[in-house]
Amino acid sequence: xxxxxxxxIVILGGGFAGFYAALRFEKAxxxxxxxxxxxxxxxxxxxxxxxxxxxxxxxxxxxxxVYPLRKVLRRVNFFKAAIDSVDLxxxxxxxxxxxxxxxxxxxxxxxxxxxxxxxxxxxxxxxxKEKALTIKSLGDGIYLRDHLxxxxxxxxxxxxxxxxxxxxxxxxxGGGFAGxxxxxAVNDFxxxxxxxxxxxxxxxVRMVLVHAGEAILPEFDRELGDYAQRKLExxxxxxxxxxxxxxxxxxxVQLSKGAPIECNTLIWAAGVVPGLALxxxxxxxxxGHVVVDQFMRSPDRANVWAAGDCAFxxxxxxxxxxxxxxxxxxxxxxxxxxxxxxEIDGRxxxxxxxxxxxxxxVIGRRTGVAMIKGIKISGFIGWLLWRTVYxxxxxxxDRKCRVGFQWLLDLFxxxxxxxxxxxxxxxxxxxxxxxxxxxxxxxPFQEDETAPLRDxxxxx
Numbered sequence: 001x002x003x004x005x006x007x008x009i010v011i012l013g014g015g016f017a018g019f020y021a022a023l024r025f026e027k028a029x030x031x032x033x034x035x036x037x038x039x040x041x042x043x044x045x046x047x048x049x050x051x052x053x054x055x056x057x058x059x060x061x062x063x064x065x066v067y068p069l070r071k072v073l074r075r076v077n078f079f080k081a082a083i084d085s086v087d088l089x090x091x092x093x094x095x096x097x098x099x100x101x102x103x104x105x106x107x108x109x110x111x112x113x114x115x116x117x118x119x120x121x122x123x124x125x126x127x128x129k130e131k132a133l134t135i136k137s138l139g140d141g142i143y144l145r146d147h148l149x150x151x152x153x154x155x156x157x158x159x160x161x162x163x164x165x166x167x168x169x170x171x172x173x174g175g176g177f178a179g180x181x182x183x184x185a186v187n188d189f190x191x192x193x194x195x196x197x198x199x200x201x202x203x204x205v206r207m208v209l210v211h212a213g214e215a216i217l218p219e220f221d222r223e224l225g226d227y228a229q230r231k232l233e234x235x236x237x238x239x240x241x242x243x244x245x246x247x248x249x250x251x252x253v254q255l256s257k258g259a260p261i262e263c264n265t266l267i268w269a270a271g272v273v274p275g276l277a278l279x280x281x282x283x284x285x286x287x288g289h290v291v292v293d294q295f296m297r298s299p300d301r302a303n304v305w306a307a308g309d310c311a312f313x314x315x316x317x318x319x320x321x322x323x324x325x326x327x328x329x330x331x332x333x334x335x336x337x338x339x340x341x342x343e344i345d346g347r348x349x350x351x352x353x354x355x356x357x358x359x360x361x362v363i364g365r366r367t368g369v370a371m372i373k374g375i376k377i378s379g380f381i382g383w384l385l386w387r388t389v390y391x392x393x394x395x396x397x398d399r400k401c402r403v404g405f406q407w408l409l410d411l412f413x414x415x416x417x418x419x420x421x422x423x424x425x426x427x428x429x430x431x432x433x434x435x436x437x438x439x440x441x442x443x444p445f446q447e448d449e450t451a452p453l454r455d456x457x458x459x460x
Contacts, residue, residue: 006036007344010093010109012083012277014041014069015049016326017308018115020333022069022076028341029075035344038077038107040095044069047138050326050390051403053178053362055141057185058415062142064402067395081105083116083277088301111303111340114290115333116275118309118324123271127248132173132268135182142420144267148190149419151265155204156197168205169263171253173245174270175211177219177361180228182269183209184364187237193415207237208261210253212244212270217369219323219359224369227378231363245270272324274310286312289321294351296336305340307332313352326393327356360386 009025011018018039025037045066054060069078081097084104093107120136122128133147134140148170155167170190172183187207194200209216209232215225216232216239229239244256245266252260274288283300284291289312290298296313298304307313309324313332322328331354339349358372360382368382377385387407394400 006034007110008108009035009037009111009113009340010107011037011039011113011115012041012086012093013113013115013117013275013308013310014039014043014046015115015117015308016329017117017311017333017336018113019046019069020330021113021115021307021337022073022333024334024337025341026073026076028337035341036077037075038079039069039073040079040081040083040093040107041069042080042082043138044078044080045138046072046395048390048394048399051394052135052138052141053181053185055138056135056144056148056182057189058145059185059189059410060403060406062138064399064406065394066138067399072395079105079107086112086277086281088282088304091303109303111305111343112301113336113340114278114304114306114310115308116277116310118272118274119276120268121271121273122268125245125247128245128266128268131248132266134268135178136272144186145189146419146421147265148186149193149417152190152193152197152200152417153419156199164200165204165206166251166262167264168200169208169261170206170265170267171208171210171245171261171263172267172269173210174268175209175213175216175218175239175241176269177217177359179209179211179267179269180216180232181362182267183207183237184232184235184362186267187232187235188365189415191236193417196414196417202236205236206263209237209239210243210245210255210270211239211241214241216241217361220361220369220371221376224371224376224378228361228363228369231367235364272309278310286321294353295339295349296332296352297339297349305336307336316351316353322352322354323356325356325359328354360389362386 011021022039045068048065051060051065055062055065081095082101084094084096086093091109095105097103120134133144151167155164158164170186172179190205191202194202215222217225217228232239245253246256247254248266252262253266254260278290283298290306290310291312292298292306294316296305296307308329313322315322332352335350335352342349358370360370362368362383366380366383368386370377370382370385391400391403394403
């Protein structure tokens with residue numbers, strides 16, 4: 001709880017922006033005692049999202065890409081809770097916590113950091129919210145992997161050929177980083193697993209990437225986007241551009257053009273919006289994003305700050321907002337925290353300025369694309385560069401070792417097809433068994449270690 005006489009800084013969100021802001025405050029708390037910092041998130045770990053498709057494909061274990069917040073933040077307080085509401089006038093954050101979020105508490109703040117990230121947007125397209133899978137959280141990655149295995153297990157048993165083909169048809173909507181890396185990972189995982197199912201063949205598998213734009217990976221230039229498309233098509237992935245999903249009902253993905261696709265699996269990676277906790281905040285917004293100045297401070301409230309996917313941070317050079325990427329968010333979080341400390345100390349604030357070094361994407365087994373300071377890189381070197389850079393960025397030496405070792409094993413061993421579920425073991429609620437009358441009555445029967453000896457004597 002807040003200690004008297006200290007400035008209380010509350011960070012909402014433990015993604016890249018919130019986590020790196022907390023790390024900056026963690027360092028500051030080593031040498032100053034005039035502030036107290038609390039970070040709030042529904043998960044008690046930091047998720048390294050660039051590696052999430054590799055969890056879905058079974059290349060990495062879930063534990064390898066998460067870092068426990070309590071392990072690294074020893075001076076910053078952590079609350080595992082959901083945001084209920086924010087009272088900007090009285091400077092109070094209302095929270096829900098507990099296994100079912102049935103309990104309530106509140107935090108008073110002197111400075112508030114909004115870093116709640118984004119959530120999947122289904123654009124009110126029929127059937128998506130109920131049936132489409134997503135690839136946004138660790139739970140999504142774990143569930144998707146289990147779903148792929150369950151689908152192959154069911155298809156192996158299925159006798160009806162059309163139903164089997166339907167089960168082995170996978171559609172990913174969205175041709176940006178998330179969609180391309182997901183379809184590439186799913187394609188590799190499924191096709192490498194098929195030989196272990198006696199009734200399945202790779203020619204039964206159909207992989208489709210649907211993208212509304214003219215070319216996939218629009219974050220790159222057209223040449224690298226076209227290269228990525230060619231490589232996916234060489235690996236038997238159909239790429240449908242200038243096409244969008246119009247519905248997902250009755251086992252069919254309806255498209256804006258062309259024939260509908262019959263399938264059981266649609267993975268949606270075609271849109272996000274800022275977290276819902278921002279909806280009712282009386283702050284200036286741009287398409288749902290909190291508008292801030294170059295110091296990442298709200299023009300409406302001098303003690304409210306924002307960074308990451310939920311923030312609209314103007315780029316003074318281009319006039320456009322900075323893109324919602326991990327490399328921007330982690331730097332935004334660090335500068336934002338430094339600016340809050342400067343504000344408390346009465347020092348000058350630092351404007352956020354950052355020009356991305358480059359961008360990278362994995363497009364399948366040992367193949368990637370990258371643009372580094374204008375230099376185009378593709379193929380094996382692009383893939384190796386992706387792994388090298390992100391391994392270096394992964395927080396924690398133990399996590400780096402886990403990922404490096406699992407990547408090494410992946411070079412020599414086939415995919416793990418164990419299906420992990422979160423279902424509890426089966427149980428029942430029968431009445432207590434009773435002792436038969438011939439054994440001396442109808443009282444509840446209780447086993448003891450002499451029972452086998454008595455039974456043997458009776459039967460003899």
